[in-house]
Amino acid sequence: MENPKDLKYTKDHEWVRVEGNKAVIGVTDVAQSLMGDVVFVELPEIDAEFAAGEAAANIESVKAVSEVFAPVGGKIAEVNTALEDTPELINKDAFGEGWIFTVEISDSAELDNLLTVEEYGKLLVEGE
Amino acid sequence: MSKRLIFEMSRPGRRGVSLPESDVPETELSALIPREYLRDEAPSLPEVSEIDVVRHFTELSTLNHGVDTGFYPLGSCTMKYNPKVNEDMSRLPAFAAIHPYQPEETVQGALELMFLTEKYLAEIAGMSKVTLQPAAGAHGEYTGMAIINAYHRSRGENRTKVIVPDSAHGTNPATANVCGFRIVQVKSDERGGVDLESLRAEMDEEVAALMLTNPNTLGLFDENIQEIARIVHEKGGLLYYDGANANAIMGIARPGDMGFDVIHFNLHKTFSTPHGGGGPGSGPVGVKDFLEPFLPKPVIGVKEGRYYLDNDRPQSIGKVHSFYGNFGVVVKAYAYIRALGGEGLKYVTEHAVLNANYLMKKLRERFHLAYDRICKHEFVLNTANQKQYGIHTLDIAKRLLDYGYHPPTIYFPLIVEEAMMIEPTETESKDTLDQFVDAMLKIADEAETNAELVKEAPHSTVVGRLDETLAARQPVLRFKPE
Numbered sequence: 001m002e003n004p005k006d007l008k009y010t011k012d013h014e015w016v017r018v019e020g021n022k023a024v025i026g027v028t029d030v031a032q033s034l035m036g037d038v039v040f041v042e043l044p045e046i047d048a049e050f051a052a053g054e055a056a057a058n059i060e061s062v063k064a065v066s067e068v069f070a071p072v073g074g075k076i077a078e079v080n081t082a083l084e085d086t087p088e089l090i091n092k093d094a095f096g097e098g099w100i101f102t103v104e105i106s107d108s109a110e111l112d113n114l115l116t117v118e119e120y121g122k123l124l125v126e127g128e
Numbered sequence: 129m130s131k132r133l134i135f136e137m138s139r140p141g142r143r144g145v146s147l148p149e150s151d152v153p154e155t156e157l158s159a160l161i162p163r164e165y166l167r168d169e170a171p172s173l174p175e176v177s178e179i180d181v182v183r184h185f186t187e188l189s190t191l192n193h194g195v196d197t198g199f200y201p202l203g204s205c206t207m208k209y210n211p212k213v214n215e216d217m218s219r220l221p222a223f224a225a226i227h228p229y230q231p232e233e234t235v236q237g238a239l240e241l242m243f244l245t246e247k248y249l250a251e252i253a254g255m256s257k258v259t260l261q262p263a264a265g266a267h268g269e270y271t272g273m274a275i276i277n278a279y280h281r282s283r284g285e286n287r288t289k290v291i292v293p294d295s296a297h298g299t300n301p302a303t304a305n306v307c308g309f310r311i312v313q314v315k316s317d318e319r320g321g322v323d324l325e326s327l328r329a330e331m332d333e334e335v336a337a338l339m340l341t342n343p344n345t346l347g348l349f350d351e352n353i354q355e356i357a358r359i360v361h362e363k364g365g366l367l368y369y370d371g372a373n374a375n376a377i378m379g380i381a382r383p384g385d386m387g388f389d390v391i392h393f394n395l396h397k398t399f400s401t402p403h404g405g406g407g408p409g410s411g412p413v414g415v416k417d418f419l420e421p422f423l424p425k426p427v428i429g430v431k432e433g434r435y436y437l438d439n440d441r442p443q444s445i446g447k448v449h450s451f452y453g454n455f456g457v458v459v460k461a462y463a464y465i466r467a468l469g470g471e472g473l474k475y476v477t478e479h480a481v482l483n484a485n486y487l488m489k490k491l492r493e494r495f496h497l498a499y500d501r502i503c504k505h506e507f508v509l510n511t512a513n514q515k516q517y518g519i520h521t522l523d524i525a526k527r528l529l530d531y532g533y534h535p536p537t538i539y540f541p542l543i544v545e546e547a548m549m550i551e552p553t554e555t556e557s558k559d560t561l562d563q564f565v566d567a568m569l570k571i572a573d574e575a576e577t578n579a580e581l582v583k584e585a586p587h588s589t590v591v592g593r594l595d596e597t598l599a600a601r602q603p604v605l606r607f608k609p610e
Binding site: 034037039040060062063064087088 | 539542545596597600601
């Protein structure tokens with residue numbers, strides 16, 4: 001699947017969609033295919049605060065448990081409660097219905113540290 | 129083949145035993161146990177005859193795959209072969225029939241055996257003193273980290289962090305977390321060892337310890353261990369050795385000499401005692417002399433040729449197990465050490481490493497080798513070569529069942545995508561290894577020419593491919609009659 005051009009990415013295979021002061025966060029299609037079938041998602045608490053790079057959620061698949069890091073710092077605004085009963089949304093629609101949480105961005109300068117779609121695509125080909 | 133649960137065989141009124149009439153006066157249950165704790169309905173137990181029970185469980189027992197029935201590449205990490213003489217020794221009445229409350233003077237032999245086992249393990253580890261109390265590996269880790277914590281506190285230091293490499297066993301960060309430490313992860317370098325730059329960057333005076341497995345979970349020996357020890361010690365931190373892979377160094381190299389301060393061994397891995405269903409385990413912890421005061425009590429002492437339990441240990445972290453640990457397991461490990469002797473233990477290690485390298489050399493012709501180095505007792509392959517045919521590691525593992533092998537550890541270590549970790553151990557002959565290689569190479573052929581056969585495996589087992597995703601998403605945890 002193509003990585004959407006309007007998103008930002010991290011080297012940990014997460015995507016970020018900036019909507020005003022809010023960042024919507026999920027994992028990429030590559031990430032979900034590496035993890036295999038997702039069986040459980042542990043979501044953060046609303047209003048919990050995370051610094052950029054801190055683990056905010058856990059995704060449990062049949063293979064392993066993976067951490068989801070906050071790509072930018074801030075307060076958790078919303079979580080995708082649909083994942084509680086249907087964690088497979090991450091497998092089915094990683095860039096859409098499989099979003100995980102949103103953050104109220106505390107420092108928009110941190111967005112500059114994220115990867116563009118080209119940079120992420122390059123990372124996938126060349127490795128870290 | 130249909131396998132019924134014993135509950136499904138139940139017929140009302142069928143009995144396997146007939147109990148004699150009670151010859152003591154009966155008392156109402158509610159007179160003995162408060163009403164709220166009594167059940168309202170009789171439990172639904174299977175009603176079956178004796179022969180039904182015998183056949184049912186005998187048949188189930190034939191479905192097991194164990195080290196006594198066939199080769200499995202899970203290695204010592206799960207459990208290596210258990211020599212039968214160990215079992216005989218632990219069943220000697222002088223060991224099996226004693227009671228932990230017996231006076232010391234009547235159990236001198238048992239105390240001597242424990243004292244000597246501690247001494248041998250200390251010698252193998254390059255440590256000064258060992259406790260046998262911890263009941264398993266993770267319990268040993270907990271004990272070791274509690275000792276490290278007590279040591280720092282005794283010096284008025286409150287260190288809050290523990291460093292673990294990204295290749296670590298999951299129990300390492302879990303242990304550090306339970307002990308109240310914050311976990312800091314360091315990367316592996318391109319050779320699979322600890323990345324020294326990351327370690328230097330993370331190491332400071334708040335770090336209580338580095339927890340390390342050497343060789344690590346990739347089966348690779350970290351040649352920088354002395355430099356690693358220097359970096360950690362320079363800032364006052366200690367080094368914890370996870371002994372899960374001690375089968376690769378026993379009798380050859382000693383963690384104490386590498387710079388480690390605390391170690392746990394798994395007697396149920398390295399020292400050939402049973403594990404899992406046949407356990408229990410045992411996770412002795414060894415320490416350098418400056419940590420001795422913090423060992424769990426009692427410690428076995430010897431005075432004028434008499435062994436005694438020393439409880440006068442004011443700085444001890446306390447007890448971590450009732451009585452003296454899993455004594456029967458210690459007897460088996462003692463028998464193993466004495467049967468092989470120093471030279472024999474070295475021979476074990478040499479053969480464990482030789483067998484692993486032999487398999488690695490044969491299998492890398494078809495399977496991708498994650499780190500191209502001489503390995504220790506295990507190595508990690510993956511299915512990068514099979515990916516183009518849509519084959520995953522799980523498919524290879526399932527297909528191995530059809531060839532009569534239990535699969536190796538899969539999807540661990542986490543730093544290798546689609547990992548297959550293979551550990552043959554020292555007891556397997558070249559014939560056995562060659563047969564396993566044949567099976568693996570056949571599967572590699574099948575992946576290319578008949579991928580569906582591999583993807584749908586296993587075909588010859590009692591049940592076919594299980595839906596692990598469904599089982600994890602909607603677990604059915606107990607049988608309910610319809």
